[in-house]
Amino acid sequence: MELNEITYTDAVPFDSYGPGFFRVAGHVIEGPALVTLTSARSWGGFEDLAALEALAGEVDVIFLGMGPEIAHAPAALRTRIETLGIGLEVMASPAACRTYNVLASEGRRIAAAVMPV
Template sequence: MRLNEIVFNDAKPVEGYGPGFFRIGGQVIEGAVITAPSGTRTWGGLDDVAALEALVPETDVIFIGTGAEIAHLPAGLREQLEQMGAGIETMASPAAARTYNILLSEGRRVALAMLPV
């Protein structure tokens, strides 16, 4: 089997997570987080709609991790983002991180917003 090193261009991969934190591109962030080609930063959670809206122009899909378990997004939030043309995928944060890393390694335009586990 041949193994190739994955090159992540501008965006940083999720390297790990634990109770209340994420490690992204070597940086540990406590609490909810957003990471995208424009950078990694803390996130105010599902009420921080403006931060999610800012991701729409730079991405094709926004993965939203809802913590340890999958949960539905508030209907109004999903509707608002979809009206802006955002592709939204909701899943538990561990699954969202894995999916984000895979698509990021393929060079896709993706962003990730996660609530801690």
């Protein structure tokens, strides 16, 4: 098996996560986080649709991390994001972080909106 190290030329990667926080590109974000290829910031959670709506035209898919376990996305959030033409992939936050990192290394137009574990 061949192993290849992932490199991030311009992307902002998840470095790690833990109880209540995410470390992104060397900076700690307490609580929910919204990460794109160019920025990482605190996010207001599922009710903060404005932050996700602002990604229209910038991203094709948002990975929605629901916390330690997978759960259904709130219906209003799913409907609004899909209405904007953005794909929504719902998964546990650890899986969202890993998936984001792999696709970010490829330069894909993605974002991750994640709840802490």
